[in-house]
Amino acid sequence: DAKTTQPNSMESNEEEPVHLPCNHSTISGTDYIHWYRQLPSQGPEYVIHGLTSNVNNRMASLAIAEDRKSSTLILHRATLRDAAVYYCILRGMTDSNYQLIWGAGTKLIIKP
Amino acid sequence: DTEVTQTPKHLVMGMTNKKSLKCEQHMGHRAMYWYKQKAKKPPELMFVYSYEKLSINESVPSRFSPECPNSSLLNLHLHALQPEDSALYLCASSQVYTTTYEQYFGPGTRLTVT
Numbered sequence: 001d002a003k004t005t006q007p008n009s010m011e012s013n014e015e016e017p018v019h020l021p022c023n024h025s026t027i028s029g030t031d032y033i034h035w036y037r038q039l040p041s042q043g044p045e046y047v048i049h050g051l052t053s054n055v056n057n058r059m060a061s062l063a064i065a066e067d068r069k070s071s072t073l074i075l076h077r078a079t080l081r082d083a084a085v086y087y088c089i090l091r092g093m094t095d096s097n098y099q100l101i102w103g104a105g106t107k108l109i110i111k112p
Numbered sequence: 113d114t115e116v117t118q119t120p121k122h123l124v125m126g127m128t129n130k131k132s133l134k135c136e137q138h139m140g141h142r143a144m145y146w147y148k149q150k151a152k153k154p155p156e157l158m159f160v161y162s163y164e165k166l167s168i169n170e171s172v173p174s175r176f177s178p179e180c181p182n183s184s185l186l187n188l189h190l191h192a193l194q195p196e197d198s199a200l201y202l203c204a205s206s207q208v209y210t211t212t213y214e215q216y217f218g219p220g221t222r223l224t225v226t
Contacts, residue, residue, distance in 0.1 A: 043217030
């Protein structure tokens with residue numbers, strides 16, 4: 001199974017952009033890249049996903065390298081409510097389409 | 113309604129007890145999941161139900177017994193657990209045929225085995 005590598009933790013100032021990196025050098029051509037985050041004392045929540053092209057939604061942007069071996073989750077203007085563990089996840093297109101291969105996660109600390 | 117509810121929020125049980133965790137969703141999702149999460153670790157998949165049938169069992173010990181009585185409910189029956197089974201148990205649901213397979217998670221049940 002393909003794996004992801006993320007920094008253990010990152011700090012950022014409030015109202016500044018945050019770039020959360022993820023390496024997935026063994027990604028296969030059909031693996032989707034998903035990001036979820038888990039706020040303290042809550043279950044994980046979906047943030048964004050992509051396959052090859054960069055993606056934007058109301059929560060964040062996802063920048064995917066041309067060779068797909070890495071990606072970056074971008075929070076354009078971090079707030080204190082964005083403090084969470086962010087997971088970079090691969091989802092393969094197999095019979096088990098439901099399975100998410102979770103990375104170890106990056107704990108994002110937002111400083112006021 | 114995009115909420116997945118789980119009861120109870122906290123559970124303390126002895127190694128000889130039998131208890132059940134419950135999960136409910138009303139989003140019309142036909143895939144439901146149980147995950148186990150230890151402190152400072154990502155969730156680990158335990159079971160997947162698709163159309164109320166067990167489709168994935170990730171080699172989970174038989175002291176954990178899942179049940180999906182209908183498309184909205186998911187139970188996890190616990191019996192003769194060990195202290196190392198203490199963890200946060202998360203339930204999730206998703207559509208089956210969709211490009212995103214976005215999973216919606218409940219807040220979890222914090223289980224302590226004494």
